[in-house]
Amino acid sequence: MAVNGVYKPDMNRVPTGEFFLPSRRTNGFGVQAEDTKICVIMVGLPARGKSLIAQKVVRYLHWLSIKAKIFNVGQYRRTATPNPTAEFFDTSNSEGEKLRMAAAEAAVSDMCRYFANGEGLIAILDATNSTKARRRWVQERCRSEGIETLYVESKCDEESTIMSNILEVKTTSPDYVGQDPEVAAQDFRNRIRNYEKVYQTIDEDESDMTYVKLIDVGQRVIINQIQDYLQSRVVYYLMNLHIRPRSIWLSRHGESKYNLEGKIGGDADISDRGELYAKALPGLVKKSVGDNRKLTVWTSTLKRTIQTARFLEFEKLEWKALDELDSGVCDGLTYAEIEERYPDDFKQRDEDKYNYRYLGGESYRDVVIRLEPIIMELERSENILIVTHQAILRCIYAYFMNVPQERSPWMEVPLHTLIKLTPKAYSTQEERLKADIPAVSTFREKGSSAKHQ
């Protein structure tokens, strides 16, 4: 128990009568789990990308092993009012007002329970929270429960962004299921107008609150009173987001000489078939990317990725952070040799591959920590092609596709295949292009024998 930052020793844990103070492990980000309760409160008119931002933040936090959950007030409201018209959102409609307040109450109560039960460190309250009075009310509720607040306002006056959001909503929102899209769009515009009547942007009156104002998605950012490390990480992530359309291409290196021998790690050259893939890659990329599109190629610092990328006529950058998972003492061994020399480790790795750290090497969890700047830079970037390694590709893929930790280290990512990921509003689209060049399979199923084929 931390009292004023000083640990009171738990006397049951004192083995020799000395002061034995438990060290708390961080998750590599200095997060102090037991102290942290942050409510991220979205603010903004409808169609300003609030839900999109909320979902991206949760995906990012989950990838970093930080538990977070969205509480969407609209979903609570829909249990009472499944298909409201714009009039429901008119502030002069006292019945609508009452029902909307009840929905906010229900969402906030569930959120408080979520924190009280220790279910997560961060909650996101996804609603318009468009008046100062509403924000004060949330603020007071959180303060009384010892929950920190971070307001995130998305303010956007660019007509094109709003229109594309309206388009998205009229076709996907549960509020308009089964309705004529044009009628839905018009109703949604009217709903926005009703919110505009009462909307108050966060301003000087609220300078005691911790907040971020995102103006035109990353064009301009105002940050006020950031308190702690985790808040500052979330804010840095928000600063780096953009919504310009783009894709990310992922490829493993061409088959390497180590792949042929079934060895892991090392810094081997690519094989003859790997060389064929390197030569085929520019054509594959052209087919997927099209002409005249700007693209930057990232590789690791290991020979097999640099050799694989060398025929691509694009700007290239090598990143040490993209080097393969370090297999420590097992570097250069085959799975059969590992199973023979380190049978317990081999079993342990199968049991919890995400957390298993090779002796003198890394775990998937370690890799995620060193990939974090890569993800941040990917969020900032436009079209990027990454030529990297199996474990690294799995971690990057897991971020974009929201793959849970227990599954990500076991995903099959074949050699000689180009993966195209295109972030969309609420998901990421995937396409795979196989080069017609054979390669060994480096995939080993959980619990399988270590035989190399």
Place this chain on the structure above:
Amino acid sequence: MAVNGVYKPDMNRVPTGEFFLPSRRTNGFGVQAEDTKICVIMVGLPARGKSLIAQKVVRYLHWLSIKAKIFNVGQYRRTATPNPTAEFFDTSNSEGEKLRMAAAEAAVSDMCRYFANGEGLIAILDATNSTKARRRWVQERCRSEGIETLYVESKCDEESTIMSNILEVKTTSPDYVGQDPEVAAQDFRNRIRNYEKVYQTIDEDESDMTYVKLIDVGQRVIINQIQDYLQSRVVYYLMNLHIRPRSIWLSRHGESKYNLEGKIGGDADISDRGELYAKALPGLVKKSVGDNRKLTVWTSTLKRTIQTARFLEFEKLEWKALDELDSGVCDGLTYAEIEERYPDDFKQRDEDKYNYRYLGGESYRDVVIRLEPIIMELERSENILIVTHQAILRCIYAYFMNVPQERSPWMEVPLHTLIKLTPKAYSTQEERLKADIPAVSTFREKGSSAKHQ
């Protein structure tokens, strides 16, 4: 040569008639050296900490191996006017105005030469730049030379901060050398008043510019139109700065069993003498920190730092980023064994210790990259005691004390010694407290034999 993001192959480098495209190495931060020319332009009234911020940014960048230089307009002005009175800064004084403009011209011209000669990636123009007209003029000069601009305004109305800056200036500024401090302070206040008459804060009119406004040093931050990765890193650094007084304490772990045997790396327990140091540490810390001060203890995840810190009654956090430099294949060997088994490597390491990467392990450069989040978190924090390892401590120390790369890996950091660093306006104060407990020396001088004493 990059043309529209596509590399034109250098035909002299094509070995087999194929397209052989050189990959560009990043420095681990994705910095694209040949493209980057950023002028950071300070904005703000006198006594708002502009020079302090400029110096911190340069120190941070140098630590990351990014070349940067400050161009201080005041220094250029002093060659013509060494000891001006406040009237010199009155805008109605046309002679003063002319001389101040000439100083700005000279500083900007030198800066353009610095970029043209490829001497660095970042320049900081340290001056008040307090009018829109002046800022536009700098903007145009930079644009015509292909230099990106990032305006950093420090806006501060807290009387206490301004007063402590005035106090600093009247006693240290070359403008007031040999003058009565009270007269100097009064003159400096008048100078500020003259600037206040014309000062224009950055506002909506300048929304096409890339800028950061720091309001009350980190309390509130406004970020506009950040363009690239390096700018976003600088901005994130600026966001995390604070000026509350604090100290940082550094200690290596107590002597370990590996230290006794002259072995490097590993995860050994501390020795009997190391245990004595662990027991002495709380007293040493109390003597240096005093009573009733809040302090957090950070350790690595290795046993020797956790054991050393275990009697300290403060909140503790373990960081993997604080683990010792990974010596790869040499882990667990003595220097004599390394010299015997890897004679070439041993010599190479002596020649360029900062860049030498152990086979399968790390270099000092690699360590700096993984310590970057630690430095960022240290900037955000107040009193921290770090119990860590020789190479890690050298890198952290080098950041605070501005030690050049070629020297930092060779610094002597003895065991059983507590180092206290206190950041002051323009430097960091150091104190060392030795525990009177003997330990082996783990220091090996450059070019010395590898014998263990």
